[in-house]
Amino acid sequence: MSNPSSPASSSRSSSAAAQEHRLPEEESQTLHHHNDQEVASAIAAPFPPSSCEADHQAHDDKDAELSPPRCEWEFRLAATVPTTALPGASDAIGSVDFDPTGRLLATGGIARKIRMYDVASMLLPLDDSAGARAGPAACICVPAKLSSVRWRPGGGGDASSSVVGCGDYDGVVTEYDVERGVASWERDEHAGRRVWSLDYAPGSAMAASGSDDRTAHVWDPRAPSGGWATARAGGAVLCVEFDPSGAPHLAVGSADRRAVVYDVRALGRGAVARMDGHARAVTYVRWAGPGPARRVVTSAADGTHRLWEWSGGASAAAEVVVEAGAAAAAAREVRSYSGHASARSFVGMGVWRGAGLVASGSESNHVFVYDLRWAKPIWVHPFFASHGHGGAHGPVTTDAAAAAAAGGFVSAVAWRQGSHNDGDLDGGALVAGGSDGVLKVFTCRRRRETAGDDVIKKTRVQQQQQQKGQLKYMFRLKLSEGRGEIKKGGQKMRDCD
Amino acid sequence: MDSVMAAVPDSPPQTVVLVSAGASHSVALLTGNVLCSWGRGEDGQLGHGDAEDRLVPTVLSGFDAPGITSVICGADHTTAYSEDELQVYSWGWGDFGRLGHGNSSDVFTPQPVKALQGLKIKQIACGDSHCLAVTMAGQVQSWGRNQNGQLGLGTTEDSLLPQKIQAFEGVCVKMIAAGAEHTAAVTEDGDLYGWGWGRYGNLGLGDRNDRLLPEKVSSVEGEKMVLVACGWRHTITVSDSGNLYTYGWSKYGQLGHGDFEDHLVPHKLEALKDSTISQISGGWRHTMALTSEGKLYGWGWNKFGQVGVGNNDDHCSPVQVHFPEDQKISQVACGWRHTLALSEKKNVFSWGRGTSGQLGNGEIVDRNTPVLIDALSTDGSGCKKLESSTAAPFAAKVWVSPSERYAIVPDENVPKAGEGTARGNGADANVPENDVKRMRVQS
Numbered sequence: 001m002s003n004p005s006s007p008a009s010s011s012r013s014s015s016a017a018a019q020e021h022r023l024p025e026e027e028s029q030t031l032h033h034h035n036d037q038e039v040a041s042a043i044a045a046p047f048p049p050s051s052c053e054a055d056h057q058a059h060d061d062k063d064a065e066l067s068p069p070r071c072e073w074e075f076r077l078a079a080t081v082p083t084t085a086l087p088g089a090s091d092a093i094g095s096v097d098f099d100p101t102g103r104l105l106a107t108g109g110i111a112r113k114i115r116m117y118d119v120a121s122m123l124l125p126l127d128d129s130a131g132a133r134a135g136p137a138a139c140i141c142v143p144a145k146l147s148s149v150r151w152r153p154g155g156g157g158d159a160s161s162s163v164v165g166c167g168d169y170d171g172v173v174t175e176y177d178v179e180r181g182v183a184s185w186e187r188d189e190h191a192g193r194r195v196w197s198l199d200y201a202p203g204s205a206m207a208a209s210g211s212d213d214r215t216a217h218v219w220d221p222r223a224p225s226g227g228w229a230t231a232r233a234g235g236a237v238l239c240v241e242f243d244p245s246g247a248p249h250l251a252v253g254s255a256d257r258r259a260v261v262y263d264v265r266a267l268g269r270g271a272v273a274r275m276d277g278h279a280r281a282v283t284y285v286r287w288a289g290p291g292p293a294r295r296v297v298t299s300a301a302d303g304t305h306r307l308w309e310w311s312g313g314a315s316a317a318a319e320v321v322v323e324a325g326a327a328a329a330a331a332r333e334v335r336s337y338s339g340h341a342s343a344r345s346f347v348g349m350g351v352w353r354g355a356g357l358v359a360s361g362s363e364s365n366h367v368f369v370y371d372l373r374w375a376k377p378i379w380v381h382p383f384f385a386s387h388g389h390g391g392a393h394g395p396v397t398t399d400a401a402a403a404a405a406a407g408g409f410v411s412a413v414a415w416r417q418g419s420h421n422d423g424d425l426d427g428g429a430l431v432a433g434g435s436d437g438v439l440k441v442f443t444c445r446r447r448r449e450t451a452g453d454d455v456i457k458k459t460r461v462q463q464q465q466q467q468k469g470q471l472k473y474m475f476r477l478k479l480s481e482g483r484g485e486i487k488k489g490g491q492k493m494r495d496c497d
Numbered sequence: 498m499d500s501v502m503a504a505v506p507d508s509p510p511q512t513v514v515l516v517s518a519g520a521s522h523s524v525a526l527l528t529g530n531v532l533c534s535w536g537r538g539e540d541g542q543l544g545h546g547d548a549e550d551r552l553v554p555t556v557l558s559g560f561d562a563p564g565i566t567s568v569i570c571g572a573d574h575t576t577a578y579s580e581d582e583l584q585v586y587s588w589g590w591g592d593f594g595r596l597g598h599g600n601s602s603d604v605f606t607p608q609p610v611k612a613l614q615g616l617k618i619k620q621i622a623c624g625d626s627h628c629l630a631v632t633m634a635g636q637v638q639s640w641g642r643n644q645n646g647q648l649g650l651g652t653t654e655d656s657l658l659p660q661k662i663q664a665f666e667g668v669c670v671k672m673i674a675a676g677a678e679h680t681a682a683v684t685e686d687g688d689l690y691g692w693g694w695g696r697y698g699n700l701g702l703g704d705r706n707d708r709l710l711p712e713k714v715s716s717v718e719g720e721k722m723v724l725v726a727c728g729w730r731h732t733i734t735v736s737d738s739g740n741l742y743t744y745g746w747s748k749y750g751q752l753g754h755g756d757f758e759d760h761l762v763p764h765k766l767e768a769l770k771d772s773t774i775s776q777i778s779g780g781w782r783h784t785m786a787l788t789s790e791g792k793l794y795g796w797g798w799n800k801f802g803q804v805g806v807g808n809n810d811d812h813c814s815p816v817q818v819h820f821p822e823d824q825k826i827s828q829v830a831c832g833w834r835h836t837l838a839l840s841e842k843k844n845v846f847s848w849g850r851g852t853s854g855q856l857g858n859g860e861i862v863d864r865n866t867p868v869l870i871d872a873l874s875t876d877g878s879g880c881k882k883l884e885s886s887t888a889a890p891f892a893a894k895v896w897v898s899p900s901e902r903y904a905i906v907p908d909e910n911v912p913k914a915g916e917g918t919a920r921g922n923g924a925d926a927n928v929p930e931n932d933v934k935r936m937r938v939q940s
Contacts, residue, residue, distance in 0.1 A: 086655065088602035089592040090540075090899040110903040111592065143520070143572075143625075143833075145539075145903065169539075170521070171852070188800065192834075192852030192863075212907060236907045255909045281909045301906045346904040411904055435900045 071378045073357070075369070075444045078429070079122045083437030084135040085111055091437025093412045094346065098431070099151035099161040102416040106164050107136075107433055108146030109411075114164060115139050116178060119416070119429070122441050140181050144168035147346075148198040152221065165207065165221075167195030173209050175221070185224045189217060194236075201242035206264060208250055210237030216252050218264055229267040234258065238346075239284045243294075244353065244417075251296050253282030259298045259308075260328065271328040275308045283346055284360075288372065289353035296331070297358055297372070299349040305337040305358055307372055339377040340368040345409055345435075352415035352428055355446075359430050361410025367432045367440070381442070383410045383434055411435045511880035512843040513873050518832030519570030520625075520781075521853040525554060525845065525873055526568045527880055532557045532577065533873070536855030539902050540573050541605035542589035545886040546895045548605070548902040552854035552861065554872045558885040560607045562586060571595065571623030571675075572833065577607060578618050585610040585618060585630060593626045594657030595641035601657065605895045612659045613638065624675030624727065630659065635669030635685065637662040645678045646709030647693030653709065664710050676727030676779065681734070682711065687721025689714040689734055689763070697730045698761030699745025705761065717742060717763045728779030728797075728831070733786070734763060739773030741766040741786055749782040750813025751797030757813055768815050769794065780831030785838075786815065791825025793818040793838060801834050802865025803849030809865055820846060820867055821876075838867060844874035 085091040094109040098119070105117040115136035145168060152163040152175065163184065165175045171190035174183050193212035200207050200221065207221040216237045219228035231237075234256030242264075243249040249272070253259040259282045260271035273294070275282075280301035288295035293309040300306075308331035340347065340362035347361035356372040361383075369379040416429040427445040434440075514526045522536030522543060533554040534543040541548065544557050564581030574589025574596060586607040587596040594601055597610040617633040627641030627648060638659040639648040646653055649662045669685040679693035679700060691700030692708040701714040720736035727733070731745030731752060742763035743752040750757055753766050769786065772794075776787040783797030783804055794815035795804040802809055805818040820826065820840060828839040835849030835856060846867035847856040854861060857870045871877030872884075 086592065086594065086601035086657070088600040090590075090603055090903075092899040092903050094904050110899050147904070192801075192850055235909055238906070255907045257909055281906050283906055301909075344906060345900065346906060409900060435904070 072371075072446050073355075073369070073378065073444045074447055075379050075381065075430075075442050077381075077440060078443045079439075079441040081117070081122065081135075081439035081441070084115070084139075085437055092435040093433025093437060093439065094146055095148040096348075096412045096414040096431050096433050096439070097149050097151055097164075098414055098416045098429075100153050100417075101160050102429070103160050104151065105414075105431060106149045106151060107412070107439065108142075108149035108166055109433070109437070110145050111437065112142050112145055113139050114142060114146065114149055114166060114176065116164070117439075119441075123429075123443070138178065138181070140164075140176050140178075142166060142168065142174065142176075144170040144172065147194065147196050150198050150200055152200055153202055153204050165198055165200065167198040167209050167211075169194045171195055171211060171213070173198055173207075175224070187219070187224055189228065190215070196237065197239045197241075199241045201264075202244060202246050206242065208240040208242065208264075210240040210252060210254075212236045214254070216240050216250070216262075218250065218267060229264070231262055231267045233260075235281065238281060241285050241287060243287050245287075245290050249294075251285040251287060253285040253298055253300075255281035257281060257300070259285050259296065261294075261296065261310075261331075273308075273310045273331050274328045275306070275331045275333070277306065277333050278302055278304070280343075283342065284349035286349060286351040286358075287353065288351055289356060295334075297349070297351050299342065299347075299360060301343055303338055303340065303342050305340075305349060305360060305370065307334040307337075308332065309334050335372070335375055337370045337375055337377070339370075339380070340364070340366070341409075346411060347409060348411055348413040348432065350413045350415045350430075352430075353417060355428060357415070357428075359413045359415060359432070361413055361432060361434075363409040365408050365410060365434070367410055367413065367430075367442070369430070383432065383438075383440065384408070409435050510875065512875060513839055513845050513880070515567065515828055516830045516837040516839050516845060517568055517570040517575075518780075518830045518835060518837050518855070519575065519623075520572040520833040521835075521850075521855050522570065522573075522575070523554075523830075523832065523835070523837055523847070523855050523857060524568045524570055524575055526565060526577075527873075530563060530565055531880075531883075532560060532565060532568055533883060534575065535857045537573075537853035540590040541603050541897065542570075542573050542575050544575060544588045544605070544607050546606045548897040550854050551884070552857070552859050553884055554857050554870065555884040555886060557607065560586075562607070567621060569621045569623050570830075570832070571628060572625040574623065576610075576621050576623060576628060578621060580617075583615050583617060585613045585616075585621065587628070593642035593655050595623075595626045595628055597628065597640045597657075597659050599657045602896070605897055610659065620672060622673045622675040622680075622727075624680065625677045625729075627675060627678075627680070629673045629675060629680060631670050631673050631682075635665075635671070637665050637670050637673060637682070639680070642678070645694035645707045647675070647678050647680050649680060649692045649709070649711045651710050662711065671723070672725055674725045674727040674732070674779070676732065677729040679727065679730075679732070680711075681725045681727055681732050683722045683725045683734065687723065687737065689717070689722045689725065691732065694730075697746035697759050699727075699730050699732050701732060701744045701761070701763050703761050714763065718765070724774075724777055726777040726779045728784060729781045729833075731779060731784070732763075733777045733779050733784055735774045735777055739775075739789065741769050741774045741777065743784065746782075747813070749798035749811050751779075751782050751784050753784060753796040753813065753815050755814045766815070776829060778829050778831040778836075780836065781833035783831060783836075785818075785829045785831050785836060787826055787829050791827065791841060793820075793826045793829055795836070799865070801850035801863045803831075803834050803836050805836060805848040805865065805867055807866050818867060821869075842875055844876050845870040 083091045090110050092110040096107045107115045116138040118137045146166050148167045150165050151161040154161050162178050167173050171192045172188045174186040177184050190211035190213045195209050195211050197210040208218045210216045216231045217228045233254035236255040239253040241251045248264045250262045250264050257278050259275040261273040263272050278300035282300045284299035286297050293311050295309045310329045310331040341364045349360040358370040360368050365383045367381045368377045371378050412433040414431050430442045432440050516525045524534045535551040535554045538550045539548050562579040566580045568577040576587045588604040588607045591601045591603045619631045619633050621630045629639045640656045640659040643655050670682050671685045673682045682690045690711040692711045695707050696705045722734045723737045724735035734742050744760040744763045772788040774786050775789045778785045785795045796812045796815045799811050806816045825841045826838050827841045830837045838846045848864045848867050851863050
């Protein structure tokens, strides 16, 4: 895969270059004292420029495959968090997770630490905060390398989570009390085989872990020393995720190239849906937003993400347990997304359910964002460490190609899904972590067509800031570029918690 | 060429001199100045120049420092001392400066700790992420993580290089021991000291506070202490009369007093009061003690069989560990979840967690009774058929990038159950087109 690079440019793009999604001058909020402006240049897939008519057809999925992807979203780099490790220490990030309120971020990786950040502090400009805030708000040292960290969903309401769970390379799942910085419990039931993935069901009704021992365990986190249910796969279980809508379904991806969905009330009865088609180990499974059909996005080491759907009803209450012996529904592969590189390493994948966006890292050391509607990426951003603040890969480099050659890659991503307090439905946040320990926080907002919309948006943002005073979005309000975009009324970001 | 064969005396059989165990790896020093290591190798702690696990003892064939007298494991790193060169070597996970090289890089082959060159070292102790060395003169140098004062320097600043503990000026330290984040010492006068993380009472000072400087433990029944060992969050000490005392965390019974209560000051182990204890070792959450008659006792966490008594139940009182022919044991070493023992007959046994190959018998299963390590034992192949490192010559410094040993997708070609191809934690189950781990050689 070639490393696309584009000169940083602050000029407005012409309409003919509508397919190049160059970001205008960036205001990067870095957490160190450099005055360098880090420009997040972005390159879309090399398609010929479209005409306005192609835009009109975007509603039609089939035509959307052929017409170039339109980027409704603008991304900007909001913060770069350099690694806080001592010089030369290994610091690859394996997992990043926002807590359900979106206010806290936890990361874990090879460094055997859970680092926790206050998201609002990360997004504040340097000259605004009382002293530069470099580094995490809290850090817990753990005994083994971490593959996954997950905030435990609280009891609901506005409270930020105070418990974080993690799965580690010794096969142990541990929960830590964040305030006291100590472990509250651990379970060591995977025979010492690496835990690859950990997830909690909404409301912490259940937790699941996937391991090298080819099993997924499901247990009640409120009674962690109690029993657990086991699902077996043909290979190491690399990813698990509960249906975030609350339906009793668990998606599981395995090194045997398959992803399946289980009904957790009857794990032993087999899968209720199967996704066959990946050519390599399935590294991530993430539920896509609710709709008429159940949808899941998978990632694999074959360099693709795939969207699958199967009909299974949407209502959890009406769900009937699959009868013993009933064959699992074969999910239909809706679309395959490619452009990123993933052949040997976990590169991260996350779905922003409300907006229908998929983010992933890449072995080419880029962050990729796809829109579920189109097979090619809508945004690609090179990740190399900014000058003077190298990661843990040996010599600092400002060259994406050199960083990739040194083995650097984007290894973890997470979207802020949005909390019920978030009134701004057209903005989002994405965090990406690299194999050098560097974190980057991006904010994005949906482009608007007319100035009128911008005014409404500005008012809304100001009201939100006055009322909440929590997260301060550094939106740059721009007039539309007058491309005659059709306003898409249907796609709203919904709170899916 | 002369056709007469000169009478060549048989060289004495090679035997194990001492063993040590880390979080998931093990090492042995053999006669003839040979070092072996096995178990988890992901962070370079085995010293073979790569990041591979080893399921059987493997010789560090590229390491030729003369006169090695000790090799000590930390959690994810290893140290060795060459008496001939007066040189300490270290390798493995480097975070917090625990290797003493002045940085936090991981090291994959033994490298000299230059700051300690020329010092006559009596003993080295390694904790999770800090290390200490006692010189023949009784002075102590410490380096590594110091967030809880475990280096005894009066601060909480990590130290990438060894520093002398000034607080021991005028005191002659006899022996030192390091736990997860705490340190203990006994002096030639028989006094016991503790410093660092102390929240389970593991410093023996009667409270649950950390200490940034060495503090003397109040005399226990007037006894003089001669030995000290640290588990993860507990401490064990032996008096000159052979009595054993334990203090600190006991959630898993690792103090051995018949209950699961923490102790904030040294508490005598009544169950062994009729034995003279000659050697002790602290594991993650278990403890081992050796009597002068060669009997081995264990207690504490036993989930993986690391106590070695044939079951997997935690024990809060000492239980004797039995060996074939009731042979006497001369040394015991506890890792995090496994245990090694060396017998007077020069057999080496291992038990406990085996998933990373740390038991050294070629398997990855847990064992709850002692199993002979054939390659190292006189009742086995007697060190005659040892595997060797096949890595690059040790003159070159090798570095395996984190991308080569972390977050690698396991192979989808799953071995059938029973096949011994699964090594370690699947770390080296490479995807087919990338069989060779890329290594960078730095000068």
